[in-house]
Amino acid sequence: MTDFTMEKGADGVAVITWDTPGKSMNVMTMEAWPQFEALIDDALADDAVKGIVITSGKEGSFAGGMDLKAIARMKESAGDDPARGLFEGLMRTHAILRKIERAGMDDKNRGGKPIAAALPGTALGIGLEIPLACHRIFAADNPRAKIGLPEIMVGIFPGMGGTTRLVRKMGAMAAAPLLLEGKLNDPKKAKSAGVVDEVVPADELLDKAREWVLSEPQIVKPWDEKRYKMPGGAPYHPAGFMTFVGASAMVNVRTQGAFPAAKALLSAVYEGAMVPFDTALKIEARWFTNVLMNPSSSAMIRSLFINKEALEKGANRPDEPDQKVRKMGVLGAGMMGAGITLVSAQAGIEVVLIDQNQDAADRGKAYTAGYMDKGIKRGKATEEKKAQVLGRITATTDYAALNGCDLIVEAVFEDPKVKAEVTKAALAQVGDDCIFATNTSTLPITELAKASDKPDQFIGIHFFSPVEKMLLVEIIKGRETGPRAVAKALDFVRQIRKTPIVVNDARFFYANRCIIPYINEGLRMVAEGVAPALIDNAARQLGFPVGPLQLVDETSIELGARIARATKAAMGADYPDEAVDEVIFWMEGQGRLGRKAGAGFYDYDEKGKRQGYWPGLADHFPRAAEQPPLAQVQDRLMFAQVLEAVRALEDGVLEDIREGDVGAILGWGFAPWSGGPFSWLDIIGPDEAARRCDALASAFGPRFTAPELLRDMAQSGETFYARFTEQAAA
Numbered sequence: 001m002t003d004f005t006m007e008k009g010a011d012g013v014a015v016i017t018w019d020t021p022g023k024s025m026n027v028m029t030m031e032a033w034p035q036f037e038a039l040i041d042d043a044l045a046d047d048a049v050k051g052i053v054i055t056s057g058k059e060g061s062f063a064g065g066m067d068l069k070a071i072a073r074m075k076e077s078a079g080d081d082p083a084r085g086l087f088e089g090l091m092r093t094h095a096i097l098r099k100i101e102r103a104g105m106d107d108k109n110r111g112g113k114p115i116a117a118a119l120p121g122t123a124l125g126i127g128l129e130i131p132l133a134c135h136r137i138f139a140a141d142n143p144r145a146k147i148g149l150p151e152i153m154v155g156i157f158p159g160m161g162g163t164t165r166l167v168r169k170m171g172a173m174a175a176a177p178l179l180l181e182g183k184l185n186d187p188k189k190a191k192s193a194g195v196v197d198e199v200v201p202a203d204e205l206l207d208k209a210r211e212w213v214l215s216e217p218q219i220v221k222p223w224d225e226k227r228y229k230m231p232g233g234a235p236y237h238p239a240g241f242m243t244f245v246g247a248s249a250m251v252n253v254r255t256q257g258a259f260p261a262a263k264a265l266l267s268a269v270y271e272g273a274m275v276p277f278d279t280a281l282k283i284e285a286r287w288f289t290n291v292l293m294n295p296s297s298s299a300m301i302r303s304l305f306i307n308k309e310a311l312e313k314g315a316n317r318p319d320e321p322d323q324k325v326r327k328m329g330v331l332g333a334g335m336m337g338a339g340i341t342l343v344s345a346q347a348g349i350e351v352v353l354i355d356q357n358q359d360a361a362d363r364g365k366a367y368t369a370g371y372m373d374k375g376i377k378r379g380k381a382t383e384e385k386k387a388q389v390l391g392r393i394t395a396t397t398d399y400a401a402l403n404g405c406d407l408i409v410e411a412v413f414e415d416p417k418v419k420a421e422v423t424k425a426a427l428a429q430v431g432d433d434c435i436f437a438t439n440t441s442t443l444p445i446t447e448l449a450k451a452s453d454k455p456d457q458f459i460g461i462h463f464f465s466p467v468e469k470m471l472l473v474e475i476i477k478g479r480e481t482g483p484r485a486v487a488k489a490l491d492f493v494r495q496i497r498k499t500p501i502v503v504n505d506a507r508f509f510y511a512n513r514c515i516i517p518y519i520n521e522g523l524r525m526v527a528e529g530v531a532p533a534l535i536d537n538a539a540r541q542l543g544f545p546v547g548p549l550q551l552v553d554e555t556s557i558e559l560g561a562r563i564a565r566a567t568k569a570a571m572g573a574d575y576p577d578e579a580v581d582e583v584i585f586w587m588e589g590q591g592r593l594g595r596k597a598g599a600g601f602y603d604y605d606e607k608g609k610r611q612g613y614w615p616g617l618a619d620h621f622p623r624a625a626e627q628p629p630l631a632q633v634q635d636r637l638m639f640a641q642v643l644e645a646v647r648a649l650e651d652g653v654l655e656d657i658r659e660g661d662v663g664a665i666l667g668w669g670f671a672p673w674s675g676g677p678f679s680w681l682d683i684i685g686p687d688e689a690a691r692r693c694d695a696l697a698s699a700f701g702p703r704f705t706a707p708e709l710l711r712d713m714a715q716s717g718e719t720f721y722a723r724f725t726e727q728a729a730a
């Protein structure tokens with residue numbers, strides 16, 4: 001079975017069809033490149049062939065991109081001198097695409113055969129880089145299709161000519177959102193943006209492309225003409241200069257310099273814009289090699305693509321029959337209950353939403369209506385769709401309506417007594433098979449399960465707020481939770497298209513267990529007189545979306561104080577966070593309860609917009625005359641989290657480091673460039689990590705003492721991915 005086939009028509013048009021065997025969408029593999037090249041060579045050499053159309057055998061799509069698993073392994077397979085091997089491999093790809101682009105022309109641009117790309121639909125990554133090398137791109141008018149270069153989302157950039165060609169075709173300014181944000185467009189928008197040349201009815205796609213090929217068109221690319229000027233101006237042109245200064249500033253604001261791929265992409269564009277096309281390709285290949293050599297790219301691909309997908313497909317699902325949810329109950333129609341109802345009803349599940357009184361239940365349902373209305377305004381939903389989704393939701397106070405539910409998710413107040421009452425009331429109404437889940441964020445699942453006489457059918461399904469936005473769901477097994485409950489929770493999470501991790505029951509489970517020390521380390525620094533801006537910016541420059549002080553303002557200082565009190569009550573004399581309490585309780589006492597209250601570590605305007613740090617903080621916690629170095633602040637913030645992740649693994653709360661990494665990035669935005677806490681430790685190396693722990697522990701206390709496991713690995717020289725998964729660390 002081959003990936004590419006060619007049919008030469010009597011009219012002189014050779015149609016090359018891409019059809020990756022056994023895949024629903026084409027992906028380019030190392031093995032497929034030579035097949036593709038051989039067909040191009042054949043068609044170009046055959047005098048009977050007047051031109052070529054490249055298309056796909058898959059309905060509704062051209063190609064999904066390069067095989068990312070192959071990209072993640074490229075470095076290992078590149079030989080003893082991997083940078084050279086990678087660079088040479090990329091230059092071979094450039095040569096194939098350049099062969100298409102030159103199509104047999106001589107150096108005076110004479111001769112050559114027109115080559116059209118005919119895209120039945122989605123064309124991503126290399127699936128657009130190949131068309132960009134063709135002379136004209138036809139796209140079928142398929143509004144569901146997505147066209148673009150999303151590489152930056154997984155820590156690489158379009159490094160097979162896409163960067164250089166797109167910038168030369170549209171100019172740096174217009175290409176910026178497509179390259180730097182990985183923005184995808186439907187065919188019509190792709191045409192108005194200038195990415196594709198023509199949008200045609202799907203059933204005329206091949207005819208139109210064929211017609212164009214036979215029309216003896218002009219095929220020399222603008223950049224192969226003598227007087228080519230880049231649209232919008234190259235860097236030394238006044239307008240171009242402004243673009244590049246602006247783009248550089250924008251990239252730095254957005255990424256804080258923490259994402260190597262964005263910087264490399266910008267460098268490839270800037271340097272490439274000042275030299276002839278073939279040299280620009282070489283520069284692109286150098287920067288792409290640089291990105292592939294950086295462990296960040298393989299770590300990001302591993303966590304954000306390969307392992308995320310594996311978890312979504314049920315990598316840790318017990319072997320149980322299908323547990324798809326048909327009818328569910330949601331108890332508590334507050335912030336979380338309303339969000340859980342929304343995403344479930346959207347996924348086609350019938351939902352019974354229960355609260356203490358009808359008004360509260362109706363308010364919960366109204367949240368879905370409001371959300372759908374916003375979607376309609378933005379052209380993403382229709383009245384019909386809204387009616388359909390709302391039709392699946394019954395808002396009531398009557399527990400009898402739960403009859404027939406196969407899953408209940410409880411999201412009432414965080415109070416064990418209230419939770420036990422509603423659990424009993426709900427279980428009295430449902431069949432023996434029903435799985436009961438609680439969305440508690442702090443209460444032990446094993447304790448809550450006592451309200452049920454079937455603790456094997458009791459589980460934690462912990463959502464993050466806002467439910468409709470957050471991609472992660474943490475599934476928590478209580479001591480007696482059985483495999484069917486786990487399978488049910490996983491099948492449910494799959495239905496609502498989120499990413500699951502499965503962990504064991506312990507205080508704060510996994511995500512909150514790691515986030516709290518991050519916030520606490522920031523609060524400790526406030527007490528020590530470290531400037532708040534240094535604390536938050538140190539985190540942002542590590543790639544965290546928000547610093548610890550901003551985060552606690554967002555999640556509420558009141559909640560932080562409540563958690564601190566509960567933890568202290570539970571831990572008694574072992575409680576280690578007095579220094580943190582000094583700050584959080586004082587803030588609470590000052591009425592600075594966070595963004596919702598309009599006052600926290602930041603001041604806010606009436607609209608809730610941050611206005612800068614609250615000056616009153618420095619009056620109470622005076623700034624230290626000498627501020628610590630940035631690297632030390634960053635190490636404290638980073639190790640506070642990663643050591644907790646290692647302890648969670650040591651304690652058996654985490655069973656799979658892939659979940660620890662994916663969960664950290666999706667759950668609390670842990671520096672995505674690193675691939676997650678375990679990938680980060682692998683990147684710096686466990687021995688270096690242990691050394692830095694020793695330094696931190698002697699300066700700041702035993703919370704930084706290296707866990708036994710890390711120490712052990714430092715000695716053996718192993719990495720987490722080598723020790724805990726079959727995939728060796730990339």
Ligand code: NAD
Pocket residue numbers: 331332333334335336337354355356360410411412413414415418421422439440441442462463464465
């Ligand atoms: P909320 O106060 O917004 O909503 C709770 C709802 O439960 C209210 O509508 C209340 O009327 C209802 N309720 C209370 N007692 C009830 C009873 N006896 N019968 C029926 N309904 C009752 O709270 P929330 O933020 O939605 O949190 C709910 C649960 O989710 C808590 O366990 C919380 O710890 C957990 N959680 C919250 C977040 C978050 O960010 N807010 C995140 C994850 C988990």
